[in-house]
Amino acid sequence: MFCLFLHDPKEKGMSKCEQCIIKQFNSLKALTNDELVRISKCKTSRTIRKGEILFEEGENINGVYCVKDGICKLSKLSENGKDQIVKMVVKGQLIGQRSLVTEESSNLQATALNDMEVCFIPKSEIMADLQKNSSFSFEVLKEMAHDLKEADDVIVNMAQKSVRQRLAETLVYIHDSFGVNPDGTLSVILSREDFANIVGTATESAIRVLSQFKKEGLISTTGKYIKIENLNGLGRVE
Amino acid sequence: MFCLFLHDPKEKGMSKCEQCIIKQFNSLKALTNDELVRISKCKTSRTIRKGEILFEEGENINGVYCVKDGICKLSKLSENGKDQIVKMVVKGQLIGQRSLVTEESSNLQATALNDMEVCFIPKSEIMADLQKNSSFSFEVLKEMAHDLKEADDVIVNMAQKSVRQRLAETLVYIHDSFGVNPDGTLSVILSREDFANIVGTATESAIRVLSQFKKEGLISTTGKYIKIENLNGLGRVE
DNA sequence: ATTTTAATATGATATATGTCATGTTTTGTT
DNA sequence: AACAAAACATGACATATATCATATTAAAAT
Known part of the structure; x- marks a missing residue:
């Protein structure tokens, strides 16, 4: 897939994925060097201030975020107007895999709990890897399985x-x-x-x-x- | 991988996966005909009576179950002695994908809510497919993503x-x-x-x-x- | 520095839900 | 059919938690 994003090497945080240490902590580590180089050219970096919203519930995120620094909460608005925090994401983790896989808009809102540095990898770029590179998709699968187990535990705790x-x-x-x-x-x-x-x-x-x-x-x-x-x-x- | 299970064609329910309609409802539909034929030779069929336990929390299930008929509940025992039902599984769905991926023992117990017919596919046989056949692993990924979204919704409901x-x-x-x-x-x-x-x-x-x-x-x-x-x-x- | 606003803290009270007791109905078993 | 054992039902009461009110403290804005 051809990369549509322009990239200015002077842009803050525009470092190279293949050299980035952060990827060791998430499923991106399963990508080949070539894949990482290609993704690196397309990714964009972004700073999110404490309290700012990375994306909202129902928004099409169209890619995944890799958290380089900071912490955010993933929450869902309940009908009674309260925000239920479902998960917290820290440095090293990815956000948005679920929506990537299901082709749906996000079911959660992401809000920065402190200043964050994130990289955004557009869906168009990473989707092919997810479908071709089976060790990458297996890593994503493992992370999702882990999240699912944690979610089950939360359900039991909430209920009992x-x-x-x-x-x-x-x-x-x-x-x-x-x-x-x-x-x-x-x-x-x-x-x-x-x-x-x-x-x-x-x-x-x-x-x-x-x-x-x-x-x-x-x-x-x-x-x-x-x-x-x-x-x-x-x-x-x- | 060589199949260690003997199969007696007279055994009840020993029909062929490649001809089974049930697979259309789950990720097994993404397997090739050859893969299905191989798995079919290795799978075992089992009848579970209402109230019987298919597997317990902490048990190594070592494979996946495909529900041909009936319904079961997946539950987790809380410290207060109560069983929290986390999910219900009906005809057509698979059980045990999560444990397959993480190589962990089951975090849930499965109990039949009425008489069930299930097929058991040993891990040794299906694991290679999960790692090689990317359209299959992508289907599993989609199901897991769906389960995760549902779990998030349950958390919010429980809490609010x-x-x-x-x-x-x-x-x-x-x-x-x-x-x-x-x-x-x-x-x-x-x-x-x-x-x-x-x-x-x-x-x-x-x-x-x-x-x-x-x-x-x-x-x-x-x-x-x-x-x-x-x-x-x-x-x-x- | 001063003012305004938001976050934290705590009391009083209302309400939802849990627990215990007890009776009834249904289901399963001999 | 008779009995035992579950499952269901409902009342009385205890308790956890929500809600509302009102201080107090901390943080942000001017």
């Missing part, structure tokens, strides 16, 4: 556990999956509203439960910075 | 909607996806406990809400048979 348990598990999940800053605080910074939208509860409830955790010595907080003081304790929350 | 709404939507979903008997009753017969385990509520609550729906004229019931009397009304339940 209390807000307190879900929030405790969310904190542990963020700790284990996204790590901590040098001072021990969680590296992913979320508002109380975000926590509520992950757990599926009212913002006031999320605030209350976090205050309880603080009183119980399970966590400590300094503004939005949260430090887990008792990881095992959080895991045992009933 | 009332038991009443979730149960109403479940009834509509079963109606639309699995159809009705000649007399208009839902073709999928579930116990009140199953409904509770789909919706993620107590069995008593599911019973109560169904009774309410009945009083409100949204449904009518004769034992386990449920007939939707007002489909639009169910959709408008608050």
Whole structure:
């Protein structure tokens, strides 16, 4: 497929995919060098500020995003007006594979939780690889299978556990999956509203439960910075 | 890969994959005739009685099941001892693709909701096709992408909607996806406990809400048979 | 620096849902 | 047919969580 995008080598972040370290963390690693060179010529880089929307629910994203830096949330608007956060995506991960495969518009909205650097690979360019390069499509398949398992787990938690348990598990999940800053605080910074939208509860409830955790010595907080003081304790929350 | 399974042509249900109509409804339709002939020689047929377990959570299923007849539920045991139903699988669908891809044991349990006829295709036989035949793997990818979208929707519903709404939507979903008997009753017969385990509520609550729906004229019931009397009304339940 | 706005916090109360108890009906078994 | 065992149904009550109100604090804007 012929590349329609002009690329200015001076454009910020216009580095080469084949030399990019980020791809090691996602299914793009399964592409051949030739494929990467071709994609590199076509991709565009983009900076998204904290709070900005990468794409909206129902939008045709027409490609995949590779997150070079930063974190974003994938959420879906419920009929009651609340945004349910379904997944968080960090540096190294891809966004938009599902829509690529199904040829549908996105079922989720992506919003930056802090400043992000992303590369956009147009569908026209990567679709052929997905259909020809079977080790690439197998990698995508593996990631999707992993996401599906995680989604199943979330369903069970939503259905069977209390807000307190879900929030405790969310904190542990963020700790284990996204790590901590040098001072021990969680590296992913979320508002109380975000926590509520992950757990599926009212913002006031999320605030209350976090205050309880603080009183119980399970966590400590300094503004939005949260430090887990008792990881095992959080895991045992009933 | 050499087939280790003996096959007795007299064995019940030992029909040929390449002639089987069922495959049209799932990703096996993307296999070539040669591939189907090879798989057919290796597959085994099995009858599962209502209530029997096809495989358990944590079990290595080592292959995929193709549902020739009947319906089963895929569920996951929560720590509180309740079984959360994550998905229902009917005639024509495959079970076990996810575990095939990830090489993990199953994260779900499969239990027959009525008598079933299934074919089992061993992993050793189909794995190579998944890696070589890209149109097959693309079909599996599409199914997985679809499941993932549905799972996202379930998460949002679980998090943001009332038991009443979730149960109403479940009834509509079963109606639309699995159809009705000649007399208009839902073709999928579930116990009140199953409904509770789909919706993620107590069995008593599911019973109560169904009774309410009945009083409100949204449904009518004769034992386990449920007939939707007002489909639009169910959709408008608050 | 000051003002405005948004985020966090907490109390009071309403409501949905869970739990326990108990009775009835249906289904399966001898 | 008689019995046992599930499944279904419904009441009474407990509890978790939502909602509304109102401070307080932190962040952004001028």
